[in-house]
Amino acid sequence: MKWLRTVVSLWFGVSILAGAAGAQTLQRVDVGGGALSSPAVHGNFLYVGTGATVNVWDMSNPAQPAYVGRTGASPAPGPISSLAVVGDYLYAAWSSMGTSAGITIYSLADPAHPAGAGEYDDYVASEFFGPVGLVAAGSNLYLGDAQNGLFVLDTSNPTAPSVIGQTSDIYAFDAMAISGTQLLTSGSSFLGDRLVYAIDVSTPTAPSVEGSAVLSGGSVLRAVLTDGYAIGVGNDLLVYDTHDGANITQVYSTPIDQATGAIRLGNVLYLVGDSGIQVWDFTTPSAPSLIRTVTAPTFAPDQAAVTPFGPLVLTHTDRAVLLGTADPLQPTLAAQFTVPVGVAVHAAGFDGTHAYFAEEGYGLGVADGTTLAPIGRYDADLPPFLAARDMEDISVDGGHAYIAAWGYGVLIADLANPAAPAELGRFEFPFASAIEAHGDRVYVASTTNGGIFKVLDVANPAAPQELGSLLTSQTYDLTVRGNYAFLVDGADFGDGGLRIVDVSNPAAPTVVGQEQSCPYANGVYVSDDGNTAYVACGSDATFANALQVVDTSNKAQPLLLGSVTLPGLPPNLTDYNVAHSVVVVGSTAYVGNEFGLDEVDVGNPATPTWSVRHDTGYFVRKVERAPDGRIFAFTSIGGVFVYAPQDAIFADGFDG
Incomplete structure (x- = not known):
């Protein structure tokens, strides 16, 4: 239905x-752009879901990946969570805020240019949906839906799959892997525990749960599933033997430098974290040993996977990092390429030829104004925590980009060379959330724990100076027209609605009028006059x-x-x-x-x-x-x- x-x-x-x-x-x-899915491969082509689109790279020369394009003309109806390839078809699981979901099917007859071939959305009759994981085995496709359970799809007719088996006993599908007749899945419980399930799929029409385990440890952020083993990573490294699905057993545990991803390459295990790649000897899974840590640009890894081209790490900072493993114990940086548009863009500013994106994880992404092809980036020198790097808003004026960084304040970048924007200065103002620049003045406001509106003098961008400030409530957006700033606020810390602030004397911005029929106002646009x-x-x-x-x-x-x-x-x-x-x-x-x-x-x-x-x-x-x-x-x-x-x-x- x-x-x-x-x-x-x-x-x-x-x-x-x-x-x-x-x-x-x-x-x-x-x-x-958008959140990263797990990658998929067909021949020499690499596919990565970002938001509602599939991006394609030609990996014929892994040292020089060539971006081919994205399915911008045929996006999925919601953000893509997982990809799988069966034959000459690419399957993309998506959901739209739990109210609708399905699988978008692309033909890979021309593997460089996936073409929409169908939409499959009748695998279950339900009011809520949560397709999270996909994994293929032969002509069968295993779909994990966090709201409805596991479904086994027959893809003999590639554009019209059919459900041949299912079980509703499991809802954890952040990761899925199949080896022989055993399917492993992992995800979080309603209480936040990290779970691992072993499922017997020897009879695909009747999958059955063999057993499960709760990964213990100080902090397990993710589970990585490999042949016969589930590996928990976070502040601890945990190894569970899953060969006997009915008796999943912990065989190793140790504290580690935080890692949020892992890649197993035979007898070598790579733990991926903000500090780089931890290389472990995994010859004896019950007694792995750390060999070395290799520096790599892997801050904020979102996805990590083994591909035919080498281990691949996809980060929240728009970077794709491919490792060279000629010597698996001494991995090298084989290639680094950019995810176009950005994994988490919050806002943009423009000039006549470029788009400047406020990127959540690092700073500023510069793109061609028409094609949105990446041109350059500015990585803010901020603490290595995503909260400190959350770029909430941006304003472009006079060849400069002014960025509201929630965890720090105002960052100013020179755009004279769009391929390499350079920081000019900064102003500390925690929880900055909305910003607008006009000449030598920058107007910036905060939202968290009560709002503050500030007027800055940026005539010397290397040393911005505060001219004046005003307490608000929760300023979510602002616009400046002439001598007036128009602010919209939420009411949790005072009066919500529209505030009109006289900024003709920047040392003493003053509220001159309010309209409060909307106590929770989020955005504002004001006519030029x-x-x-x-x-x-x-x-x-x-x-x-x-x-x-x-x-x-x-x-x-x-x-x-x-x-x-x-x-x-x-x-x-x-x-x-x-x-x-x-x-x-x-x-x-x-x-x-x-x-x-x-x-x-x-x-x-x-x-x-x-x-x-x-x-x-x-x-x-x-x-x-x-x-x-x-x-x-x-x-x-x-x-x-x-x-x-x-x-x-x-x-x-x-x-x-």
Whole structure:
């Protein structure tokens, strides 16, 4: 039975809620970036899921991987969690916030250019979905769904798989591996324990759980499954013998320098962490021994796997690291290449030729403004913790990038050479979350533990100076027009809603007006003349999720002109949605929300009218407009969705 979905899915185009009130003004032209899936290989080609797309590299020369392109014209309907290859077909498991899910099927007849060949979503009748893992064996595909259990799919008809076996006794599928007739799976329990299951698949039509184990130890962050052994890594290295699935036994345990990934290559075990590669002799699994640690650019590893081209590490900092193993005990850096767009982009700034991405894990990614091909990067010198490197927002002005780093403050980078942006200066301001630069002034605000708004003098970018500050509540977004800053706040630490701040005297920014009908406001866009504000409201006074239009011509008395509630997601989430961000072009507002990018007609401010939704498969955290008119919707793990006016022509499809 198909999962019920009242969104009309145009899979390779736009998703429009049934009953849309008006015509759309945008068309999707590209998708890229997002959370990393496990990799897959077909011949000389490497496939990696990022968000809703599959990226392809030609690995004919492993020392020089060549990026071929991504499935930007045919993304999956949600973020991809796992990939598997069976014959000449690539299967990508995806889910959209647990409300819909399935497997997107790509033909590899031309392995350099995966082509959409089908969508499989009727493996179970359920209201909730969580496909996490895929592993192939012969013509069978094993699908692990964290909500519904294990499913065995027959792919004899590659574009129309069928369920031939299943078990609902297991829900842990962060990792899956098959050896002979034993399938191993691993994941977290509801209590946070790391679990390992052994499943007998000698009869694929009747898979049965042989046994399970809870990995003990001070801190196990991930389990890696290999032939006959489950290896727990984190602050400890644990080894469990799984040969007898009914009696999974711990055979080794020791504290280690933290590692969040592992790769077993025969009798050698590589533990992957922020400090590099720990090389262990694994000849005797019950008594492995550390040989050495090899320096490698593996900070924040998200995925680690054995490939025919060598051990591969995919990091949260957009790096793919391929190891050379001519001497397995002394691995070398064989190649390093970039994941385009970025694993976790939070926002962007633009100039006439480049896009500058605020990348969660390291700093600034520079891309070609049209193709989004990576050009350069700026790695901020910050503590090696992701929280300290969380780049929340960015503003590009006068050849400089100003980045709000949540764990530190304001970072300033010179963009004169986009291939190698250089840091000019920094200003410490913990929990910085929103930023905008105008000439020698930078306006920056924080959200965590109560908001603060600051005005900085950056005439000397090497030594930014604070001019003045103002206590707020939780400032999630800000815009500056002339002598006024428009801030939107949540109400957990004070008054929420829209604040209008006079910044004509930067030493004493002063609130001159407030509009508080939306106590939990997340995003704001203000007309060039400063007389109209559009507020992305997470929850207004009636607890509705809305886009508000506010008359700000009288800064002391802003007046709510009109409001429209954004639709939820039928059938079960009709009353739930949260507006996060908004950009207005002409008479159309583009509103990023929990379920996509909505178009709202604001031609009549008193009666804004919802028009159409562009489905992104994950919530849109930020919306930005590029100088050429394209609209960028940032969904973090789901990737970056790029839209263009319908009468514009941009390169799309499978781009190189």
